[in-house]
């Protein structure tokens with residue numbers, strides 16, 4: 472999910488709009504610094520909110536936060552260096568903003584206060600390397616980074632899991648997207664050079680070495696930006712829940728699609744509207760693919776892993792219907808390249824990036840070719856982003 476930053480005019484609060492040339496507040500004493508990464512997901516899309524399996528990891532592209540207390544009881548000042556955009560908030564009056572990006576901040580502050588934790592005025596300057604609308608979870612990076620920073624600054628004693636869950640609630644309650652737990656979990660819990668095989672029901676995680684042999688991960692950003700809150704993301708989730716409700720009538724033990732196997736789905740086929748059947752079928756198959764992909768990567772079988780990525784894309788396109796022409800074009804463009812093992816749309820869909828498993832020494836040439844072909848078709852240059860599996864949130868106290 473992604474943050475839609477908008478440019479707003481500086482508010483005229485005393486001291487507020489006066490920034491040093493280095494972008495910091497004039498009276499700003501940095502006490503805590505945070506590096507909060509975006510994430511990729513190798514396979515397991517739209518399975519997290521169905522209590523299924525995912526395989527994400529944090530990446531070496533991040534949002535950087537600087538935080539300090541400002542001696543005020545309730546005034547907080549937030550400045551995004553990247554977007555030269557700022558706002559202030561009053562801890563005693565947290566309400567939703569009309570500016571979408573502010574709601575990520577307000578949502579986190581609200582959830583922390585809902586837990587009965589005490590905050591006082593703080594200043595926060597942030598800088599982002601994460602492209603907007605690219606499906607690499609700039610929103611989770613923003614929410615989890617701020618929550619981790621405030622936890623450290625005010626010694627709130629929140630665990631990492633508390634931070635992950637409150638960041639997810641912020642997204643549900645203030646941003647309006649009923650996201651799963653994958654993005655927040657990956658942003659906080661990842662380990663360098665590893666993928667996470669995450670069971671989204673139990674939150675059991677297995678860390679698998681991200682050993683892609685002679686390949687690297689290349690993202691191609693379609694530059695078609697999505698806002699999942701406005702998109703069909705929430706309605707896909709509802710369709711899955713509707714499937715569960717119908718199947719649970721004959722199988723009362725069923726609580727989520729995680730509890731449903733192919734046989735149960737087939738038994739209920741005549742009771743399920745066609746689209747709902749397709750959505751459920753996709754999720755059941757995708758969970759199996761994640762398990763197979765984990766085995767493949769452990770065995771160093773990059774070919775098998777890549778084939779599972781293509782299979783995932785095909786079903787996201789046709790059964791789950793969350794792809795778009797631009798994503799399909801880039802995936803199709805990769806298919807006959809013997810140096811690309813797998814490609815698929817990544818994240819919520821309806822735009823954002825494709826993720827490609829590609830031989831390292833062919834990357835430059837492929838970027839050139841893909842750029843030309845994509846520009847020829849859509850009149851846009853795709854944005855190439857080469858990423859490494861990196862560690863989750865890094866916290867430094869000054």
Ligand code: GLA
Nearest residue numbers: 472516517650651652818819
């Ligand atoms: C978005 C959501 C995640 C997940 C993916 C799809 O990134 O934030 O929770 O559902 O889409 O896999």
